[in-house]
Amino acid sequence: MREIQRLDMAGRLRLAEARVAELEAKLSEATQLDGLTGLPNQHRFTDRLHQALIQAQRQGCAVGVFVLDLDRFKRVNELLGHSGGDDVLCQVARRLESTLRQGDTLACMGGDRFLILLPELKDSYSATKVGQKLLEAFRSPFRAGGRGLQVSASLGICVHPDDGMDASTLQAHAESAMYRAKERGGNRMECFTSTLNAVSLERQELEQCLRDALANGELQMYYQPQFHMDGRLAGAEALIRWNHPLLGAVPPVKFIPLAEENRLILPIGEWALRESCKQMAKWQALAPSPLLLAVNVSALQFANGDWDACVVRALVESGLKPESLELELTESLVMRQGREDILPLHRLREIGTRIAIDDFGTGYSSLGYLQRLPITTLKIDQSFTAALLAEKPDISSEHIVRAVIQLAHNLNLQVVAEGVETEGQRDMLELLGCDVLQGFLLGRPLPADAFESLLESMAAKAFLEGDRPLGDEVTAPLPVRRGVDRKSKTRTA
Ligand code: C2E
Ligand code: MG
Ligand code: MG
Numbered sequence: 001m002r003e004i005q006r007l008d009m010a011g012r013l014r015l016a017e018a019r020v021a022e023l024e025a026k027l028s029e030a031t032q033l034d035g036l037t038g039l040p041n042q043h044r045f046t047d048r049l050h051q052a053l054i055q056a057q058r059q060g061c062a063v064g065v066f067v068l069d070l071d072r073f074k075r076v077n078e079l080l081g082h083s084g085g086d087d088v089l090c091q092v093a094r095r096l097e098s099t100l101r102q103g104d105t106l107a108c109m110g111g112d113r114f115l116i117l118l119p120e121l122k123d124s125y126s127a128t129k130v131g132q133k134l135l136e137a138f139r140s141p142f143r144a145g146g147r148g149l150q151v152s153a154s155l156g157i158c159v160h161p162d163d164g165m166d167a168s169t170l171q172a173h174a175e176s177a178m179y180r181a182k183e184r185g186g187n188r189m190e191c192f193t194s195t196l197n198a199v200s201l202e203r204q205e206l207e208q209c210l211r212d213a214l215a216n217g218e219l220q221m222y223y224q225p226q227f228h229m230d231g232r233l234a235g236a237e238a239l240i241r242w243n244h245p246l247l248g249a250v251p252p253v254k255f256i257p258l259a260e261e262n263r264l265i266l267p268i269g270e271w272a273l274r275e276s277c278k279q280m281a282k283w284q285a286l287a288p289s290p291l292l293l294a295v296n297v298s299a300l301q302f303a304n305g306d307w308d309a310c311v312v313r314a315l316v317e318s319g320l321k322p323e324s325l326e327l328e329l330t331e332s333l334v335m336r337q338g339r340e341d342i343l344p345l346h347r348l349r350e351i352g353t354r355i356a357i358d359d360f361g362t363g364y365s366s367l368g369y370l371q372r373l374p375i376t377t378l379k380i381d382q383s384f385t386a387a388l389l390a391e392k393p394d395i396s397s398e399h400i401v402r403a404v405i406q407l408a409h410n411l412n413l414q415v416v417a418e419g420v421e422t423e424g425q426r427d428m429l430e431l432l433g434c435d436v437l438q439g440f441l442l443g444r445p446l447p448a449d450a451f452e453s454l455l456e457s458m459a460a461k462a463f464l465e466g467d468r469p470l471g472d473e474v475t476a477p478l479p480v481r482r483g484v485d486r487k488s489k490t491r492t493a
Pocket of ligand 2: 296
């Protein structure tokens with residue numbers, strides 16, 4: 001006080017101004033926060049939503065707006081009294097907060113209703129993922145008034161720009177979705193648009209079905225034959241198939257990315273590897289001159305610590321020789337790895353396993369890097385094969401394929417062309433010096449019993465023709481040309 005008295009008039013004025021500014025800031029903070037939970041209130045939420053919409057329009061991303069309302073909260077208040085109810089509300093706020101990421105906003109509208117803002121969303125589907133996590137936060141009971149209490153919530157979701165362009169429309173739409181969730185019994189999430197509901201439902205359903213697929217025996221391995229240029233059968237690529245009793249055949253391009261997202265690819269990939277190794281070991285007995293089995297490996301399997309041990313287990317269990325197994329990794333996957341990460345590849349190569357780069361030409365491989373990898377094979381992506389001698393021949397594809405084959409041979413690698421559909425493509429690939437062919441022209445992926453019949457009929461045909469003794473490398477009847485006088489690198493072990 002004495003200090004103030006010592007100040008001159010101008011000094012006192014400055015001090016008073018500073019105090020007023022401080023009080024104003026406190027007041028404004030107080031008017032932007034919910035008194036009970038300390039969360040932002042509707043006012044601050046709307047401000048942040050405005051900002052997020054401006055930012056999203058600049059960056060072209062989506063924004064999620066959710067309204068969450070606790071189910072039958074009146075009963076909680078009746079049971080525990082208002083202070084008990086308040087205690088539960090604060091606990092709910094903390095649980096929801098810990099589910100969200102930094103940069104998201106959780107606000108309380110007062111009462112038992114919460115608002116959630118997700119700026120910079122990738123797509124609508126990610127919104128439903130966050131929604132699921134929010135509902136999961138209610139799984140375990142809350143503790144209040146000395147007792148455990150199960151509380152649930154109804155959640156309404158909408159996403160800018162699909163479901164609205166401005167703050168008030170988005171919030172109104174999220175609210176109407178929340179009421180629909182209540183109508184349907186609560187403890188659930190609803191999306192504003194029916195299409196989004198359908199999409200998320202389909203994905204959620206598909207995810208659940210995929211979880212059951214392995215246990216229900218709905219997954220099956222198919223085998224697509226691969227041939228040397230002179231017509232000998234080189235081996236087969238194992239390709240997974242999913243036959244769902246109601247959905248029918250679900251193509252791998254649809255379920256493999258889903259399986260990668262939820263890590264189901266780990267058990268599925270391991271099953272595919274073990275199953276196809278067992279199958280190929282059996283076929284080796286039919287054809288004493290070994291065939292090669294190519295198996296696709298996903299990025300997640302590769303990143304999983306004990307991946308090489310898993311491959312070794314499949315080999316030991318099946319009795320398949322390491323030289324008879326070729327692991328296919330995509331170019332982009334291999335290019336993303338550091339020196340340490342590719343150690344499992346080196347270890348597998350050391351025991352004789354072959355390593356192929358799948359879909360080669362679609363990533364941007366540095367040639368120097370390629371040389372340091374322990375690989376044995378390049379698989380030219382089918383888009384290049386398709387462009388060879390297409391209706392409008394693509395000269396640059398021909399150049400690329402020629403260069404890839406030369407590069408591979410210089411590095412002592414074998415070249416497999418995928419997606420060979422026409423005789424013209426086959427002839428061109430032969431001219432360009434390709435080693436092995438795979439595609440619908442030569443054979444579609446087949447279930448194990450059909451592949452086995454093919455194997456037997458080809459062996460028998462070769463025997464009748466007196467070409468080779470039964471059980472030698474099997475020869476393709478047509479349309480692979482035979483007796484071509486060119487050096488073909490042997491692909492079988
Ligand atoms: P990919 O490894 O590049 O396999 C080749 C794909 O091309 C297969 O599709 C095959 O059926 C198809 N194909 C073969 N010849 C021709 C042809 O002449 N023309 C055309 N248009 N297509 C041809 P599919 O079986 O649908 O598999 C798609 C992708 O799914 C595979 O591409 C692979 O990346 C992945 N995949 C399949 N099975 C597995 C698996 O067991 N594990 C993992 N991680 N991925 C798998
Ligand atoms: Mg492949
Ligand atoms: Mg491929």
